[in-house]
Amino acid sequence: MPRHRSHGFTWTELLAVMAVTGVLASVALPALGEALARHRLRATADALMDALARTRATAVRRNHPTVLCASRDGRACSPSSDWTRGWIGWDDDQRTVFESMEPLDDALSAARRPGRQAFTFGPDGTCPASNQTITLCVHGRPATAVSIVVALSGRARRKTATPEDAAACARPLSRKR
Template identity: 35%
Template sequence: MRTQTGLTLIELLIAVSLMAVILTTAVPALGNFLEQQRLTAAANQLVGHLNYARYEAVFRNQPVAACPSSDGLSCSGGNRWDNGWIVYLDPERKGQPDGPKDILRVVEPQTSLLMHSAGRHRVRFQGHGGAYGTNLTIRVCAPDQPDMARAVIVSNPGRVRATRDVDPAECSPS
């Protein structure tokens, strides 16, 4: 006698039903997880470039700045960092790079995010590592999920850090 192995139709239906229930709960959670990781990666990228600007200012003992830039050659004058940004040498404190030779880094736009600072149009680090002016906060938001926002904070002594402590109402551009 031969014994047959396999699944009955009822066993197969139960397995498919369980798989459907698991997938309907896991897929939305995975989407939220991926969105959180995308925001965290963008905030960490900005932190990395600002720390690089600070390092270069200390290393060269001269001002180095970072500002929003849509063309990768000059500061746009706005506060929208999602259009891209540049890190550049600013020894004469002009607020713009003198030319392509002064540009240290160019970052491409983050088209699916909203990244903005309230009023400041640049971050400038001094030769001793401190930042000019007052503290600066750059918000990193997903337009459709403001409750997941991140913020990059540059303190007056030059410390750059990222935080999740952001009011969702601050995710609208000013």
């Protein structure tokens, strides 16, 4: 009489596979979290660069000054300059918001150098006063810091953060919501 072979797995084999999968997942999850935080950092830096470019282009197109500033509520500029709460593009002549960004992910921090609290672009696209730098980083990880610098010409560029800017970003402002 022929013997029937089972085509399934034994309970022991299933438990062994589950244990190995659990160990591998516990090793991979922290790395995945770090990768997601770095992706959010890149996306936020891109969004800030785009907002600066749109604010500058709007000033040139409308032929009057526009402002990009930190905002707590997405409707008005915030005097606190906490860029982690989001930002808006504001047209003072038309009293309208044409650009808005939600608060940053909790894993991210932002810091700016002392000086101007907002970026005001003139009708010719310039951003008078002095260069301004905003630094973004993954919270508590200064090695991830990237700085966005707006020159007097109004052009924004991305660069690796200086050690001072990275350290300032690593100790973020408190977020009171």
